[in-house]
Amino acid sequence: MKLNNRLIASLALLATVMWLGSAQASTIDEIKKRGHVKCGVSAGLPGFSAPDSKGNWQGLDVDVCRALGAAIFGDAKKVKFVGLSAQQRFTALQSGEVDVLTRNTTHTLSRDTSVGLNFAPTNYYDGQGFMVKKKSKITSAKQLSGAAICVQQGTTTERNLADYFRQNKMKMKPIVMEGNDELFKAFLAGRCDALTTDASGLAAERTKAKNPNELVILPEVISKEPLAAAVRHGDDAFFDIVKWTVYALISAEELGITSKNVDQKIKSYNPDVLRFLGKVPGNGKALGLDEKWAYSIVKQVGNYGESFEKHVGKKTALRLDRGLNALWTDGGLMYSPPLK
Ligand SMILES: N[C@@H](CCC(=O)N[C@@H](CS)C(=O)NCC(=O)O)C(=O)O
Incomplete structure (x- = not known):
């Protein structure tokens, strides 16, 4: 009887595991x-x-x-x-x-x-890059020491940004936001000196600007994405x-x-x-x-x-x-x- 109960319990456990397995794989x-x-x-x-x-x-x-x-x-x-x-x-x-x-x-x-x-x-x-306004006359990321930089929350971008500045012994102030559009607007409004994200993302964002030619993507690519x-x-x-x-x-x-x-x-x-x-x-x-x-x-x-x-x-x-x-x-x- 005891053996039977144990067998039933084991079978039930097996069935549950199999069910969970199949539920997961479906x-x-x-x-x-x-x-x-x-x-x-x-x-x-x-x-x-x-x-x-x-x-x-x-x-x-x-x-x-x-x-x-x-x-x-x-x-x-x-x-x-x-x-x-x-x-x-x-x-x-x-x-x-x-x-x-x-x-x-x-x-x-x-x-x-x-x-x-x-x-x-x-x-x-x-790979991650930086975008600035042409009128800033900045031509390299190495000139960004002390800059305020717009960056999107919950991305690899945030950590790479900190790493890059640490590695190059430069300082910066991250301006972190969750929404992509609000971040881009903040950049256009001058709340930060540069916007950073994947280079493809910069190219994509630039198309949203009234005059894309006023925005420049800097040559440095600082990560693998x-x-x-x-x-x-x-x-x-x-x-x-x-x-x-x-x-x-x-x-x-x-x-x-x-x-x-x-x-x-x-x-x-x-x-x-x-x-x-x-x-x-x-x-x-x-x-x-x-x-x-x-x-x-x-x-x-x-x-x-x-x-x-x-x-x-x-x-x-x-x-x-x-x-x-x-x-x-x-x-x-x-x-x-x-x-x-
Ligand atoms: N590839 C990076 C960044 C991805 C990411 O979310 N980038 C932003 C800036 S280009 C974006 O796509 N935003 C679009 C949105 O939030 O709708 C990651 O996986 O963390």
Whole structure:
């Protein structure tokens, strides 16, 4: 009898552990049941994520989210965007308010461990910089000793700023705020001498100014900011989907598959192309997705290079170079492991 009770108790414990395990590992089931992916994004960072004049979200980070909709549902529109400040983002992910952050978030050791995140591959290699007003005549960060510097709360930027000034034996006064817009307004109003954040963020903010040419980004890049999508710890299946969705965007560019030529590429003789497009099956099944998952990404969203040029490239207001974000074959760091 005692043995029986113990057996029942052990089985109950095992069942609870298995249930907890499966409950934790079910983001993708929840997404499928709900019918859309919930992505946490920056609320107003032109080029990365911001609503356009018609209220449609646009940007390089937004495209990662749309690519997830395309991969999971075959429909890039099956996504919802939740605008989050830097301070709000991790709580929103942990509480389940969003499934994934596609929000210019730097991959760091502490976020990967203590904050409990898993990072997808970097979708924008960045570094922290400073912006000043042209009329200040400042041309180097080394001239900022004694300056008041505007910085956003809850970012890697805050710590890098302190480190940089300490390392260079310079003093500064941080002006810290949570809201991006209020921070930029404070900078324009002269409450600080310089604004600091990721260089891409500076380029994005500059486009909001009445006269962007009056603002200068200084040449120093003081940190490494690999920006990547992130999911919660403990859900390998969903992590795999997010990871390979980003790789698919990069891989499509490597294979020369674009939103324009994707339908012709189905007739290709290249086995990597055929596997990518699902003509040779296997990748979809391995991820628990339709075999056309990667086809849908490129058809509806484009490849990484297309997304880059459309939102942040030379012909946009941000005018960013590919730089480190070029393919490895062009001297950059963008490289996808094989989709096979
Ligand atoms: N990459 C840094 C900074 C990210 C960040 O939040 N930057 C600000 C300044 S560019 C931003 O995106 N703000 C947009 C917003 O709050 O909507 C991090 O992960 O901590």
